[in-house]
Amino acid sequence: MNPYRTNTAGELRAENAGESVRLAGWVHRRRDHGGLIFIDLRDRWGITQVTFDPERAELFATAEKLRPEWSISIEGEVARRPEGNENPDLPTGEIEIEATKLRVLNESVTPPFEIDREREVDELLRLKYRYLDLRRTRMRENITFRHQVVKHIRDYLDDRGFLEIETPLLTASTPEGARDYLVPARLYPGQFYALPQSPQQFKQLLMVAGFERYFQIARALRDEDQRGDRQPEHTQLDLEMSYTTQDEVLDLIEVLYTEIVEELTNKKLAAKPFPRLTYAEAMDRFGSDKPDLRFGLEIQDISEIARSSEFKVFRGAVESGGSVRGISVGGLGDLSRRETDEITKIATDAGAKGLAFFKVEEDALAGPIAKFFSGEDQDSLLAALAAAPGDYMFFVADRNPVVFESLNRLRLHFRDRLGLADENTLALCWVTDFPLFEWNEDEGRIEPMHHMFTMPQEEDVEKLDSDPLAVIGQLYDLVANGTELASGSIRIHRPDLQQKVFSVVGIDEEEAERRFGAMLNAFRYGAPPHGGIAPGIDRLLMVLRDEPNIREVMAFPKTQAARDEMMNAPGPVSEAQLKELNIALRRAPGSERGSNPAARPSEGNN
């Protein structure tokens, strides 16, 4: 018999009355009535009320000393609570334990914040005392839920013949993409391992190796600045299949995600099967490759009306190869000058030179530029946007990328402003047929949209030479409520085609050999056609748990400045360690921002 507990604090019910039990856990709350003491005992599974009777003098005297977060073990009899004293808010609320023994396993100093309350606490304090923060309901539930989702994933893939295979954490640096985290190689002075941004090449090599169906709950590391949904290390479901097709990958993930949502959450799926939009369609209708499909406000192209209008800004945009597009928004009432300025700023922040808008009146359009449009043109605009009296129409005239980005941001702004999206609905959709490459303005060169192992659509292969930017890839994203949850592709499996793609992005044979030699070589040994996907686990959990930040679904995240304030990482290392690694520092530790612990604000230490 376990010396601490026979049952958990979440499982005892009325039918257990009369049983002798032991429970162990923390003092959640104490209610000392002088002549009677109630202790709420908390463990991972729940809360059970324990009573201490003054007739047992010694026991009672110990119970009087109990304080929140003391670790205790109690023994006693399960008793139905007196009539009328049940607590319907507690699963164990029909019973209580009449304590006969109490062991204090460990006292607790007063915690820096209250464990039993859900109020907001400063994030730095939460992270510094993460082991206490994790005791609180929110985090305990999130981390528990995380386990359930990952378990479901493992079972699902195991059922379908997938093998979970680990790949190295110490690997080679790949200069493009995100900045690598580097690890000095002691045995090779001046050389470094890199921590993986993803197991991409390894999983493809596992296909060459014949494992056919691979997955891994893999850590992916990127040394880039943080965001609400980005951490230095995050977790992906990395997955790859041989002899597969895009549809097969999509179906596999679609069923998995449908199960997760329907079996593990109370959320509603907006549509089953998930809508599949091409990249071109998503941009056209929503101005984004990760559209939020929970609401309308779809974008309409009015370039043809603009081309013949009197309004020079509109005409000019179309004549110089851009377009004019707009959305119609109801329910805004009458916007003040200040409000229209704010809305305009959203568009200009996205690169637009301005924002054209009209208020739709009963008989005509109103607004600063209405005078440039004939009655006929006004009717055409109304018809194009299906606008009704009381609506506002907003138009952006510019190069297409600017038009799309501006209207995308406006769409999301009105979603939030007008509460158009139901929080309990998950609009999952696939976006497919992405271009294989995109043009990098800053660097003046072609780059892969996803990565350079993506297979072009068969009919576009010949365009790799003539018009690479027009080549569509066998590339797909899973999107939920405007958030990208997964990204994948069918891969190139032939060395000649891979070499061709390398050359399009400016990697010659010698460089390809040096950096991707293993893979190119592997492809010469009958590499099977293969493809896969890599869903982000953290982002999925954020969406499913309605958490505003990725830190809320990770047990031990880093701060925005990529620090671990609990473990004090990163930190300096000894001169001896550096010497062993053949590393000389260019700057002494402590000379950089944020690197001086002594400069940090002090906080309570009770």
Add this chain to the structure above:
RNA sequence: GGGGACGUAGCUCAGGGGUAGAGCGCCGCCUUGUCAGGGUGGAAGGCGACGGUUCGAGUCCGUUCGUCCCCGCCA
């Protein structure tokens, strides 16, 4: 790298030129049916740090450190 918000008691916050306040928590005492227990008394901070303006600075100005959010960056 850039922009914004914030930093006052252990926690959450109010105060905005005249010497610091609330709720919760904490400590003591009282209370036998509470479950955000109740009552009562008490301790606790000099307002992130540094420098300036002022007779006087949480309060105004500057710098700096830190946290969070956004852009850039990043799938």
